[in-house]
Amino acid sequence: MNDFYIIFTASLVAINCALMGSFLVMRKMVMLGDAISHAVLPGIFIAYFLSGSTGSLPILIGAAFSGIIATLIIEWFTKRARLQSDAAIGVSYTLLFAIGIILISKFGQNADLDQQCVLYGEIEYISLWLKPVFGLFELPKQTIILLSVCIILIAAVVWGYKGLFITTFDPNFALSTGIAVGFWHYFLMSGVSLTTVVSFESVGAILVIAFLSGPPAIAYLLVEDFKKMLILACAIGILCSALGYYAAKWLDVSVAGSISTVIGLVFVFVFVAVNLLKSKRDVISA
Amino acid sequence: MIENPIIEAHNLTVLYGRKPALWNVDFSLPRGKVIGIMGPNGSGKSTLLKAIMGVATPTSGYTKVYDRELDEVREKISYVPQRQDIDWDFPASVWDVVSMGRFQKRGLFKKLTSEDKDIIAESLEKVNMLGYSKRQISQLSGGQQQRVFLARALAQQGDLFLMDEPFAGVDISTEEMIISLLKEMKDAGKTLVIVHHDLHTAQSYFDWLVLLNTRLVAAGPVSEVFNDQVLTDTYGGKLTTISKISQELENKEFPIRHK
Ligand SMILES: Nc1ncnc2c1ncn2[C@@H]1O[C@H](COP(=O)(O)OP(=O)(O)OP(=O)(O)O)[C@@H](O)[C@H]1O
Ligand SMILES: [Mg+2]
Numbered sequence: 001m002n003d004f005y006i007i008f009t010a011s012l013v014a015i016n017c018a019l020m021g022s023f024l025v026m027r028k029m030v031m032l033g034d035a036i037s038h039a040v041l042p043g044i045f046i047a048y049f050l051s052g053s054t055g056s057l058p059i060l061i062g063a064a065f066s067g068i069i070a071t072l073i074i075e076w077f078t079k080r081a082r083l084q085s086d087a088a089i090g091v092s093y094t095l096l097f098a099i100g101i102i103l104i105s106k107f108g109q110n111a112d113l114d115q116q117c118v119l120y121g122e123i124e125y126i127s128l129w130l131k132p133v134f135g136l137f138e139l140p141k142q143t144i145i146l147l148s149v150c151i152i153l154i155a156a157v158v159w160g161y162k163g164l165f166i167t168t169f170d171p172n173f174a175l176s177t178g179i180a181v182g183f184w185h186y187f188l189m190s191g192v193s194l195t196t197v198v199s200f201e202s203v204g205a206i207l208v209i210a211f212l213s214g215p216p217a218i219a220y221l222l223v224e225d226f227k228k229m230l231i232l233a234c235a236i237g238i239l240c241s242a243l244g245y246y247a248a249k250w251l252d253v254s255v256a257g258s259i260s261t262v263i264g265l266v267f268v269f270v271f272v273a274v275n276l277l278k279s280k281r282d283v284i285s286a
Numbered sequence: 287m288i289e290n291p292i293i294e295a296h297n298l299t300v301l302y303g304r305k306p307a308l309w310n311v312d313f314s315l316p317r318g319k320v321i322g323i324m325g326p327n328g329s330g331k332s333t334l335l336k337a338i339m340g341v342a343t344p345t346s347g348y349t350k351v352y353d354r355e356l357d358e359v360r361e362k363i364s365y366v367p368q369r370q371d372i373d374w375d376f377p378a379s380v381w382d383v384v385s386m387g388r389f390q391k392r393g394l395f396k397k398l399t400s401e402d403k404d405i406i407a408e409s410l411e412k413v414n415m416l417g418y419s420k421r422q423i424s425q426l427s428g429g430q431q432q433r434v435f436l437a438r439a440l441a442q443q444g445d446l447f448l449m450d451e452p453f454a455g456v457d458i459s460t461e462e463m464i465i466s467l468l469k470e471m472k473d474a475g476k477t478l479v480i481v482h483h484d485l486h487t488a489q490s491y492f493d494w495l496v497l498l499n500t501r502l503v504a505a506g507p508v509s510e511v512f513n514d515q516v517l518t519d520t521y522g523g524k525l526t527t528i529s530k531i532s533q534e535l536e537n538k539e540f541p542i543r544h545k
Contacts, residue, residue, distance in 0.1 A: 162394040169378060170367065170372045172336065172371055173365060175339070176339035176360075177360060178390065224379070225378070225422075226382075228377070
């Protein structure tokens, strides 16, 4: 059962990240996702500090606002202070992340948080906090939260698909037809913040970034249709979670680290395979 | 002044950072004409279309279309962005792109109706791309990509078309196809505003010209503004006479840009 809980939980993180990450990859904004996943730390700390160790969904949604604030700060630096956007991202998220780390190292005991957990998560121990669901079966507390967010995100992507798609593909054209491009930007960033806030406790900040960028990038190499890319990215994320988990068990290493490594290896493999096939096809057709 | 102009710009200035892309531009354009916007690279042609569509924000001055607020008349305007504005490696099909032309009328939360689908198919047919509707856009030639952009604008069914370099990177037969389509549109009473680079064809394609070089150099009927003096002012000292322009055009490749 423990195996199942861990793989299931990692898969939920994978799906959440794949849904958001696919849009980020196509918007060439993975760096912003990366920044948000670090910048939410002060928000997470405050959420846990206020509620003790029982990070509940409403409080975590509140914490997700720190991600939006980070996006606003980054935009302010870029637009008003005319800083290059990568510099603006670098400055703001390291600052927020550092504030978060200081808060945690100083007051972490009260909130039941430590730096280790923030970076690597504690998915190995997830089944220590089982909770009954509708009196039918038990799931780890983290998993229940991730599942709720997964449902919210799927609903959001289905509801907002056209808006997200057109503003990702051609924001200028979207603006010209009167679509509120800014709304869709913050809609997506809210989703990214929520995802990173609820994912970090189980898998840690590093795996969140790997999930946000890896599976969507792999799927992008393989398909020609954005809807298929979304679905395939989810599937690849789930596959990497399972492979990574068994690899970790076999080698007796960190689960989050192992899944990140598997994602990286799959990317390299697919990238090489796709390019080999392409050059072969070119040789044949030439 | 033109009576009842379709587009007017008043003291229009657009800055990017501290750098002006357009400086104090004033003109008005007549209805039902084919209007060319010309000027060297970086002279603010795309910025002008963007300002008209509310995509770029004027630092000062304003533009008006149909003498109304932009939001009241957006549905009457079709826009073709410059081709290199978007990522053509995006995982989207030709059909996906052209159907975006219907999002405005249908809203973002309703399914496209069969009427929309007919309009999309018709628009693709008009540019000879219906056979490619399932094709991923990265697998199209430059000319085909340009036609997809045109089809999306046709699907918007505007009365006013703003097109940013629809002839960039297309071959002669595609250019002829597009030109005959534009003639048809003009005969149907549409107004066409086209950013264009080729001085050779300017006189035959356009009724009216706007010549830009960050500032407005000239605007008016082609017969009045297409002359040596104006072209020198627009393109600088390098090109001095129209005859020399044709010569230069033959000698070196003119800036028709590819991907
Ligand atoms: N988003 C932007 N940020 C900063 N500067 C910009 C931006 N867009 C355009 N510019 C600058 O504004 C000026 C005008 O650009 P614009 O794209 O309007 O020129 P153009 O006449 O369309 O040129 P081209 O013939 O190359 O398409 C250029 O100097 C360009 O570098
Ligand atoms: Mg341009």
